[in-house]
Amino acid sequence: MADPVLVGDIGGTNVRFAVARRGFAGHPLISDISVMPGDDFETFDAALKTYCDALGEKRPKQALIALAGPVDEDHVKLTNRDWTVDAVRLAGHCGFRRVRLVNDYAAMARAIPELPDSDFRVLRAGHPDQEGRNPILVSGPGTGLGMATLIPAGATGWRVLTGEGGHAAFAPFNAREWALFERLSESHGYVSRELVLSGSGLNAVHKALCEIDGVAWEETGPAEIMERAQQGDRICRDICEIRARGTLYALGDAALMNGTQGGVVITGGVAERLADWLAAPEAISRFLQRGPMSDYMTPIPIRLLLSGEAALVGAAALHFDEVLSA
Known part of the structure; x- marks a missing residue:
């Protein structure tokens, strides 16, 4: 069974995080949802660390973060916020085995088949x-x-x-x-x-x-x-x-x-x-x-x-798609 993953949905206004697990028929199940204003943090790293500290021992070992900006070799410069996100830096800073970055609309789109009518x-x-x-x-x-x-x-x-x-x-x-x-x-x-x-x-x-x-x-x-x-x-x-x-x-x-x-x-x-x-x-x-x-x-x-949680669900689906295809 796939291990849980920390997922994020980072837009121009809010920062959303959750923990995702693979549920019945492969559909992602998310829990420990947190929604925070991006203006509360100088950097994305600070926002992620705040969430990880709140999770404590429940923090997963991997993360997939969806961000509102183009992804360039594990780097993202957000389009509507002055943040630059680096996957390798995040992994070291927050103690993850691996961090993967995707465009927020990749996660949003992937969520569509997973959501109820x-x-x-x-x-x-x-x-x-x-x-x-x-x-x-x-x-x-x-x-x-x-x-x-x-x-x-x-x-x-x-x-x-x-x-x-x-x-x-x-x-x-x-x-x-x-x-x-x-x-x-x-x-x-x-x-x-x-x-x-x-x-x-x-x-x-x-x-x-x-x-x-x-x-x-x-x-x-x-x-x-x-x-x-x-x-x-x-x-x-x-x-x-x-x-x-x-x-x-x-x-x-x-x-x-x-x-x-x-x-x-x-x-x-x-x-x-x-x-x-x-x-x-x-x-x-x-x-x-x-x-x-x-x-x-x-x-x-x-x-x-x-659904305000759609991109979190989609981020989880993208992660589990990759895990199952490996």
């Missing part, structure tokens, strides 16, 4: 293959905008292809979005999907729309923007619509390019707050309308992931 909200049912063995796109706006494709391997296995699709160029759809794009181009140069759609770009988008409308800008939190949007404030409503519709526009492009007819799973805290906006017919239409290839999009289901 209750962890998802169906935004569009579609008509997926009943065998469930087609590729699945996993992406969505949180602090940043991650993206990965889950690919069937053999009769029951899975592989994950990661990339940096969130940093692809934002594509305006209507006059309002073109005006936003042009204003952001003046202030930022390159306008990525992540800048427009994710939490890290909220202030930039809000400020740009205020400037376009000749309104004084004041920094406003996500919850207040949502509340104002519900009350009919034009700029706040436009922020919600642009982000929801832009997310599905971007994911429709990615689904078409990657052939992910097994479905699209939308993730991230921003996406959860925009759930009703994402489910709106205008947003779904952005996903489906692809000219002569629109029929290709029709079978693809769209689901919103609601």
Whole structure:
């Protein structure tokens, strides 16, 4: 039986850790979950040591950490936090036999087959293959905008292809979005999907729309923007619509390019707050309308992931996949 493993999910906002074991039918079981604000720590090493000290004698001998940034030979520079993580340094510092680093969306994607239906909200049912063995796109706006494709391997296995699709160029759809794009181009140069759609770009988008409308800008939190949007404030409503519709526009492009007819799973805290906006017919239409290839999009289901522990489960699944294949 596989030994337990310490797993981590390190995003731009929170640091999550857990201990994982291989349970019934091979599904990972996680326990000892800890969620801590990243701002509480100067370095990732300090966050991990805090968790390990709390575990005491229960600390596993191996760790697999999923981080929001590209992995380069056991090093990760987080995209939205000034942390650099080194697997060899961590192993020595915290007494692990081995530490493995993966992109956070590799873990997020690998979690999808391990999670119950209750962890998802169906935004569009579609008509997926009943065998469930087609590729699945996993992406969505949180602090940043991650993206990965889950690919069937053999009769029951899975592989994950990661990339940096969130940093692809934002594509305006209507006059309002073109005006936003042009204003952001003046202030930022390159306008990525992540800048427009994710939490890290909220202030930039809000400020740009205020400037376009000749309104004084004041920094406003996500919850207040949502509340104002519900009350009919034009700029706040436009922020919600642009982000929801832009997310599905971007994911429709990615689904078409990657052939992910097994479905699209939308993730991230921003996406959860925009759930009703994402489910709106205008947003779904952005996903489906692809000219002569629109029929290709029709079978693809769209689901919103609601589990905050998904990447921990996926990190454990990636570890046990490796152990069993060795």
